[in-house]
Amino acid sequence: MVNDDLTHFNDEKRAKMVDVTAKTETKRRAIARATIHMEAETLKRIQAGKIAKGDVLAVAQVAGIMAAKKTSELIPMCHPLMTTKADISFQDDAKNKLTITSEVVTVGKTGVEMEALTAVTIAALTIYDMCKAMDKGMRIEQTYLVEKTGGKSGTFKAEV
8 A cells, every 4th residue: 555645745845744733633553563683692692681781671672662752853754742652572583583563552643653663673773782792793674564553544554
């Protein structure tokens, strides 16, 4: 589904923040996911809490939540939102891959897709930062919107 209506441009074809004044407030929810590939030993050390900088997943979780709340400060055309829920979870494949999932919720006039995507991205970058001394070859991949609900455009679910 591709929508050609680009709303972030004014009459002069310059960037603008979309006017959401007339929109109805609804519950909006977004789930995003990112994957970080690493050496098997790196994943084992993360699981065992043996990374010198501390509890990697706890720090990454807090970083992701903070990122969701600060998205409008990082992405110029994002509206500041009252986030009512932000959560980060981790799932590993017991080999060399860690999947990060975020869920962000608000009741408002605009969606939280960018907040969910920012949350998983910053969580992944935090993991990289905390483990780079032992594994500079980590790869952050497959960052995408899994699902979004609410608002005028309704529900979206990624076909993965």
